[in-house]
Amino acid sequence: MSDKYLTVTEVADLLGIREENVLRMAQHGVLPQPVTIDGKPHFAEEPILCRREEEDDAVPSAGVYLSAGEDFCYFKVVKATHTVLYKNWPFAAFTLWDGSLHIRPWLTHVVDDLPDHENILLSCEDANVPEVRLEDLPEPNSIVWGYRWVGQHDLADVAVAPTVKH
Known part of the structure; x- marks a missing residue:
């Protein structure tokens, strides 16, 4: 298992999403919870790369959040x-x-x-x-x-x- 961690920007680039969506996805359990390194959130590299591979196999790999009040669905x-x-x-x-x-x-x-x-x-x-x-x-x-x-x-x-x- 890799001990490498990715910044929010690196995760956003890998997944092809906006940086603000990275933390939102983690908050709602779509991505793993980040760890704090030097006061900034970082994500373990391996689960992010696995997710990217899964999405590469999807047809298509895009997603959308729908909300009702404070509840979100992906x-x-x-x-x-x-x-x-x-x-x-x-x-x-x-x-x-x-x-x-x-x-x-x-x-x-x-x-x-x-x-x-x-x-x-x-x-x-x-x-x-x-x-x-x-x-x-x-x-x-x-x-x-x-x-x-x-x-x-x-x-x-x-x-x-x-x-x-x-």
């Missing part, structure tokens, strides 16, 4: 990779860091119904993602065809992919 941001039209409605196809494919309504929102995964923020900001037919995609791990608050057809239709007929 969500990894996953971008839509394809648009799928179903009954004339756009849906986002996206891949998680484990390679699993999922389909949800085309809408930037927190996705909290992923089987066996943590919640994510699905980003549908990029309108230039390629459109594909459902049949042209590999078998998705999960599909949700609509939400009541979106006003889409088949509102209650939630299906795990193997039971979905293409």
Whole structure:
């Protein structure tokens, strides 16, 4: 185990985030707690490098904090990779860091119904993602065809992919 410690600036550079977010992430348990060296916070190098490697494997590795009062939640941001039209409605196809494919309504929102995964923020900001037919995609791990608050057809239709007929 390495005994090397990194400054807040070095951690921010390694993780590609702003310096003020480094301490905020440590405060909320996303990063390990810093130790004080010469009156300034420092982070053990090994856990930071491990986190960077994990994020390099993620698709994508960005994240966002959402707050309600003093409570904060951290969500990894996953971008839509394809648009799928179903009954004339756009849906986002996206891949998680484990390679699993999922389909949800085309809408930037927190996705909290992923089987066996943590919640994510699905980003549908990029309108230039390629459109594909459902049949042209590999078998998705999960599909949700609509939400009541979106006003889409088949509102209650939630299906795990193997039971979905293409």
